[in-house]
Amino acid sequence: MRGFLASSIGVTCAAALVLPLAPPAVAAPGAEAAAGRGTAAGPVVRRADAEAYVPGSTQSLPLAPLTRDRAAGAPAEQGLSRRDVDHFSLVGVVWDDPATELHGRVQVRTRAVGTGTWSGWQDVETHNSEHAADPDTPEGASPSVRGGTAPLWVGESDGVEVRVTAQPAEPRPEESESEPNGDDSAVTAAAITPLPDGLHLELVDPGDPAPVQGDPGSGTGGLNPGTSGAAGTGGIAVSADALAASAANAELTSLGAAEIPELGRIETERELLALRGSELTQEQRAKPYIGPRPRIVTRRGWGANESWRERRFAYTKKVKAAFVHHTATGSYWCKQSPSLIRGIYRYHVKSMRWRDIGYNFVIDRCGRIYEGRAGGVAKPVMGAHTLGFNSNSMGIAVLGNYGTRKPTVRAVKAIARLTAWKLGLYGANPRGKTYLRSGGGNLYRKGKNVRLNVISGHRDGYSTSCPGWQLYRKLGSARSSAARYQGR
Numbered sequence: 001m002r003g004f005l006a007s008s009i010g011v012t013c014a015a016a017l018v019l020p021l022a023p024p025a026v027a028a029p030g031a032e033a034a035a036g037r038g039t040a041a042g043p044v045v046r047r048a049d050a051e052a053y054v055p056g057s058t059q060s061l062p063l064a065p066l067t068r069d070r071a072a073g074a075p076a077e078q079g080l081s082r083r084d085v086d087h088f089s090l091v092g093v094v095w096d097d098p099a100t101e102l103h104g105r106v107q108v109r110t111r112a113v114g115t116g117t118w119s120g121w122q123d124v125e126t127h128n129s130e131h132a133a134d135p136d137t138p139e140g141a142s143p144s145v146r147g148g149t150a151p152l153w154v155g156e157s158d159g160v161e162v163r164v165t166a167q168p169a170e171p172r173p174e175e176s177e178s179e180p181n182g183d184d185s186a187v188t189a190a191a192i193t194p195l196p197d198g199l200h201l202e203l204v205d206p207g208d209p210a211p212v213q214g215d216p217g218s219g220t221g222g223l224n225p226g227t228s229g230a231a232g233t234g235g236i237a238v239s240a241d242a243l244a245a246s247a248a249n250a251e252l253t254s255l256g257a258a259e260i261p262e263l264g265r266i267e268t269e270r271e272l273l274a275l276r277g278s279e280l281t282q283e284q285r286a287k288p289y290i291g292p293r294p295r296i297v298t299r300r301g302w303g304a305n306e307s308w309r310e311r312r313f314a315y316t317k318k319v320k321a322a323f324v325h326h327t328a329t330g331s332y333w334c335k336q337s338p339s340l341i342r343g344i345y346r347y348h349v350k351s352m353r354w355r356d357i358g359y360n361f362v363i364d365r366c367g368r369i370y371e372g373r374a375g376g377v378a379k380p381v382m383g384a385h386t387l388g389f390n391s392n393s394m395g396i397a398v399l400g401n402y403g404t405r406k407p408t409v410r411a412v413k414a415i416a417r418l419t420a421w422k423l424g425l426y427g428a429n430p431r432g433k434t435y436l437r438s439g440g441g442n443l444y445r446k447g448k449n450v451r452l453n454v455i456s457g458h459r460d461g462y463s464t465s466c467p468g469w470q471l472y473r474k475l476g477s478a479r480s481s482a483a484r485y486q487g488r
Contacts, residue, residue, distance in 0.1 A: 063079055145354065290425065405468075436450055
């Protein structure tokens with residue numbers, strides 16, 4: 001893998017600019033956010049040690065055996081009985097060794113805040129290891145990284161019950177879109193694969209959008225990182241990490257912007273020449289194939305707390321391909337999308353212990369495009385989305401589960417518009433093929449050159465059901481539309 005790291009500390013020279021005092025409208029939390037909440041990021045909270053509810057925190061609860069007879073070895077079922085907990089909106093289960101798979105079923109029940117109504121049992125997607133950093137990279141080889149399920153969005157809740165049941169290590173469910181409905185009682189103890197060690201239930205409260213330092217109501221502030229603002233500047237103090245994330249997009253929008261506005265074709269072509277003109281051939285200069293830049297909600301726009309992630313940005317060489325994913329996070333309202341993304345971000349960083357959210361971009365069912373991993377939306381940021389193929393690619397995740405549910409027309413259109421622009425920056429044809437070198441996975445050995453669609457589904461690089469059959473079957477339409485947006 002060829003990549004490089006860039007420090008995010010040197011951007012503090014941008015302190016001469018000013019952030020707007022009012023929080024951006026796009027970052028407003030959904031209806032699930034209670035008025036008057038605090039905004040502390042908070043550490044991972046062990047329930048036994050928690051004395052008060054901290055918005056924007058994680059409750060990490062160790063699971064206990066639910067089966068009485070443990071003579072045969074490790075318990076075949078672990079979980080937690082129904083109980084009261086602090087507010088949360090997203091759940092997942094993690095364990096110690098990321099190389100260990102959970103062969104079994106994870107189900108949760110939750111109690112909604114306000115109504116006090118308990119949900120039925122909901123399945124949590126257990127096969128999530130293929131959404132990860134490449135092996136042998138600093139992020140993938142970190143000893144702190146943990147294994148985990150996909151996160152599940154349940155809405156604001158204050159009660160939970162969970163059960164994790166071991167099952168035989170049968171062929172992975174990726175080979176079929178149907179859900180198992182056999183009789184679990186028919187499984188013999190000898191066929192059961194032990195559950196992973198160190199199982200914990202993670203209850204994530206996304207919290208409110210991350211604050212900036214200083215008092216917006218005072219009418220004063222500055223951009224000196226970590227300090228109070230200077231009177232009369234009309235701005236507010238922010239951290240160096242927030243400055244770095246925003247400054248990574250300085251060529252596209254103003255510092256502290258909640259969104260990167262869309263551009264027309266002519267403006268986009270001019271931007272291409274400004275960003276990558278020295279790398280273009282004479283033919284590309286004369287006829288650039290690139291789609292108009294779409295509107296993109298920045299990390300500040302969806303309320304990322306930049307203190308959670310690692311400070312340094314990681315880059316690859318170029319973007320030759322896009323891998324499309326679904327998050328398998330369940331149902332949501334579009335107004336909840338910023339909260340849901342903050343929840344996934346916190347789960348990836350605080351529970352899975354990755355350097356940042358894994359995806360480069362996120363798209364919701366209303367077709368809104370969100371910046372994912374920090375480092376600049378026009379740059380080749382190294383993600384953690386497609387195990388073995390994170391180099392020279394980008395990962396686009398559509399919020400939701402699309403195994404049986406069809407994606408919206410707006411979401412598919414957003415995939416096409418985003419890929420037409422981003423792939424166009426690097427001269428890639430959305431209808432074409434490209435070669436990527438595998439970093440190792442369950443379909444291709446490490447080092448193998450693999451021929452892939454420039455717009456591929458996750459399942460093209462790894463044996464998985466992602467991005468769900470209903471979304472996967474729409475990728476042909478997305479390729480054609482993206483090529484048309486590029487003028488091909």
